[in-house]
Amino acid sequence: MTSSTPLPPEGHGLPQEIIDTIIDTVSDSTTLKACTLVRHDWLPRARQNLFCELSFPPATLRGEERWRSDYEEVLRSVVMDVAHSNIKPPLSAAVRRLKLHFTDTSSELGFLEITSQLPFKNLHAIELLDSDLYRFEDHDQDALFLFLRENPSLKELRLDGVNSEPKKFLHFFSRLAGLQLQLRSLYLNDFFGYHDDYHEPESTFLHSLPLLSNPPALQTLALHDVSRTEADIFVIPLLTTPSRFFDLSCLQSLEFKFPFIESDEAILKMCGATVMRFTIKGIAHRIHDGVILEKCFHHLSNLVRLELHSVHPDRHGIVLLLLEHVPILRRLGQLSMQFVKAPSRVRDSSPPYTSAEWALFGEGVDSKVDQLMQTSNPSLKHITLDIPCSWKNVTEERIREYFPKTNSKAVLEVFRIQDS
Template sequence: MDTLSSDSLDLPQEIVDQVIDDVQDDPPTLKSCSLVSRIWLPRARTHLFREIKLLPNKEERDSDNVENFRARLQTLLAATSSSRILPALTDVTRVLTIDLSRLYSSTEVLNGLLSHFPFTNLTELSLRGSPDFPFQQTPLGCHLRKNPQLVSVKLTAMMFNNIIDFLELFTKMSSHTELRSLSLGYIYMNHRPEEMRDGLKQFNLSLPSLSRHRPRLGCLQLGAVWGMPDLLTEPLFTHSHSIFDLSSLHTLDIQSFGSLGRYSGLCDAIGRNITTLKLCFGKHNLNPSPDTWTSFKKLRRLQFLILHDQDREVITKFSQLISQALPLLPRLQHFAFGFYFYQTPNSYDFPEPFWNDLSTELDPILAELPAKNEWLKDVTVNVPPEYNPGEETLRTFFRHAYSLGLLNFCFDVLAYPLL
């Protein structure tokens, strides 16, 4: 198809932009728009390349084909740098996602990749590597400095040589005043605890010089941070001169195999401002003290995702937790819970026994909630697809809570985001 001249469609630029904006979520149509004329190309290109995702295909994931993926990326970067088409990709790309979690030697590839990235206008950056090899913070630190407009940063499955390397990376973000959302999932430290303590003492002495214009976060997501997360929260979040300012934090999402008690210092420091709390824990961690819950005086929305290993004790502990915690949250309006089954079913081969056990303990507790939480509007049960007996059966199991008009059932897959 021949590209039409710019004179062939005598339309005002405002109308052209509106037409293209209306199909911004339809890549095939956007590609067609980019071929209409020169005045259609810039707007279409802006939408087409606003978000870039880099991940290996199935053939490139094994050790013999890593070089194929590396070569493909180098070709992409070379084309990006040499292209004369405007606007340049480095100007229009706002969201960059790199997922190398299933790539052999992913850390080596990621370290080399970040050193050559030309992007300078990113607002969202998501990196997922592999915890098998140490990650070099210098390439990422340089990339962060080149993108001062970052609003959201997500780092998952990365190992650092030591705690100083880890913390030094975040000092590169201390001047990112636009940053509002930070997500850390499965961060590993190749460091003994006593060495971590010594390193923290040294680092904390330098904190006052970093705090002039700190990023003020609104959302914080923490997965498993191996290596004493209770110590890391101080320089990152709770120290008077911490790297990040949490005074405006409204959403806290903790997904960890560790106890919520390990984040008690964080909860005490910021709980009073939190309006949305999301928690993901296993049975051994469903025992935070009542003092933890009293920190969340303004909490409006609470969501639990429970890691279920087919042990009925999970249900008992969760029921006890709910009966203790919810009455301490006077402004709670929305409560949701679900279960993530990470072992092959054995105790519950069919959905009915699971829901019978769960509802026997939970239905009376849920039915009493309106009297204890006068602001409560709804309770949502996220139903695992492998344990879905049908809505009519669920209504029967939770008949007391459902009769109050309190209960909703959600059949969407509730994933474990940082797993």
């Protein structure tokens, strides 16, 4: 097969579309940086990956005191450097993900006004960390939304460590939903709300927000570390009022933190039928409610992939509870379990387990997983176990011995991953 793309002058190179694919696959890594030193013609395409994400301030300097006191000045210098850079393609086009870490004083320093001057026009994702939405006045939000308006390709918003008041929180998302119609992913993590002075009836305030004829249709939603109070006052109104915020009727991927609470079940009742991928994180708590769990799983009638992340050793009771409810998911095709790193001490084992194997698969977890491959889940075809490298005495060969039914059907995958 011949290619219409001409080869480089050396005559032994690859077609440009293959080179571009290689660069995009390698993405942002030291390997790509090394390649660009040898092949300068790779540089323009490589820059799109090497500079695809900008995080301010950099992680290596985030803890230094001078960054806290000179935050506004340093950010302003970044704005000037990016705006006047001669790099081709320009950084304003190459940067597609922007991460902004707030400080204790940044909200009071006109932080958002400075941010609005960043010359980025091609952002696909924005992440705000440790932000205080309740301290943003209207002119601050105006500056932020002016910046968002300049990025029509924005698909993802992440808020991590968010503090807010109910009215300002809902007002913020009302403006966001009305402006960013193409938004498809929303992540709320470690959310804390100020609501002691919130006395206005919920319906009265919600009805004061504008109606949306074409609200953004979210495809991915993640909620982590949201308490019952915050869920009732902030999250439920946000996610159950599509005429004023977001449409969840096409939601495909959903992430919750374990254990589930009543608001989780309310959200799943509304959108669970369309969810294809469900991720449960933080499986470390001893407290759980089997009734809520069962209700949640019943709403996931078309779920194809279930992922259990941050599974802690010695939480056999919780893992068994989850596995006992997996047969409810009749269309489940893939089950993934990702374990956390090994603790300094693991429980004493019972033969034939080693102590490490007992911590992972004791109390019948292994047999419960193996039973899933029988008639209870006719669609289940793949089970994946991600075992951190710190579990040194747990070998793939030994693991497969504990899952004879699953292993005999050649559907068990075992990966060794770096400790998170």
